[in-house]
Amino acid sequence: MGTNRIQWKNGFCDGIPIGLGYFAVSFTFGILAKKAGLTLFQAVVISLTNLTSAGQFAALGLMGASATYLEMASAQLILNLRYCLMSCALSQKLDAKAPFIHRFLLAHGITDEIFGVAVCKSGKLNPFYNYGLMSSAIPGWTLGTFFGVISGEVLPERIINALSIALYGMFIAVIIPPAKGNKVLTGIILLSMLMSSFFAKLEIFHHVSPGFKIIILTILIAGIAAFLFPIREADEDCSAGGKSIAPALQEGGLT
Template sequence: MKHNGIAFKNGLKDGIPIGLGYLAVSFTFGIMAAGAGLSPWQSVLMSFTNLTSAGQFAALGIIQAGSSYMEMAVTQFIINLRYCLMSCSLSQKLEEQTPFHHRLFVGYGVTDEIFGVSVCKPGKLNPFYSYGLISVAVPGWTLGTLLGAVSGSLLPGRVLSALNVALYGMFLAVIIPPARKSKVLAGVILVSMACSLLITFIPVLNTISSGFKIILLTILIAGAAAYFFPVRDSEEVPNE
């Protein structure tokens, strides 16, 4: 129990930057949700149950277009399919005897940033560490949505534009520190960025949805890195 409490506190501490970043970004979503005709309560409920900026912004467009539930479901499935890969990866960091309900709750909170922080944690992943991250990130995302839905129209356009790039700055803060410690990881990140830029301009490939692009690049680049630069169990550092 004491070990779980320490892991939870560490998660809370590491989740503060994520929560602050989510607070800024979801503010913009709240504004757009209100503009799409959603009430503050509906906007907050969407943020609390989805935790995916790309999926939520896409959902607003579908709602405004009056499309069917089936189109909404298919769109969300494609956009958020990458979280299946992230969840599979995190499941390998959990102890084999980790109960199903812990895996289920950890899966609920998988986002790009939470995944990035969790996967960089040395050793096995304690579910309570993930709970600490989620306990800060989810309130930050939902509170920002509420504030944007209620009062976002009061802010000038320049401030809203600045809030839009906060998420990207936060993600850079997640990947840069571990990349500075590992040349292999730094190389994988640079190759991923280059391939992501390249695939945007290649005919046919640039028509693939963002969700499938991420999955394709993840499988190819991560698979190649795992084959050429395998990480042995002895190289892992025990969890603190």
């Protein structure tokens, strides 16, 4: 029990920067949700139960277009399909005897940033570490939405635009530390950025959803990395000096 408490505290501290970043991004979502006609309660419940910026912002557009429940569900499935891959990767770090309830709860709290932090933990992953991450990240996302709805149209346009790009700053904060001193990982990250830009320019992908593009990039880049730089030891971690390319699974999804 004492170990679980320590793991939760460590996760909570590591998740504070994530929560602060989420607050800024979801603040913008709250403002847009109010403009779309959602009530304070509706906007907060959406953020509390979804935890996905791309999915939630897309949902506002679908609501405005009076989309059906089937269209809404299909769009959310495609946009958030990358979390299936993240769940598979993260499940490999859990103890094989971990109860189903832990896996179920961890699945709800998987986001790009939480996955990025959790997958880089050395050794087996204690579920309570992820609970700590979720305990500081989820309130940041939910409270940001709450205050965004309340603020409404009070803030000037330039501040709203600045808040909307805060998520990209979080992505950079996730990928830089493990890439320091690791030329292989640095190369994979740069490759993922180049390929992401290339995909954005290709006309054939213009009609492919952003979520599905992420899936294609993740599988392609992770496959290339796994083929060229296979992991020699099963227990190898993804620290800055290690040879593991596990973060590449994530970076393909972030770009």
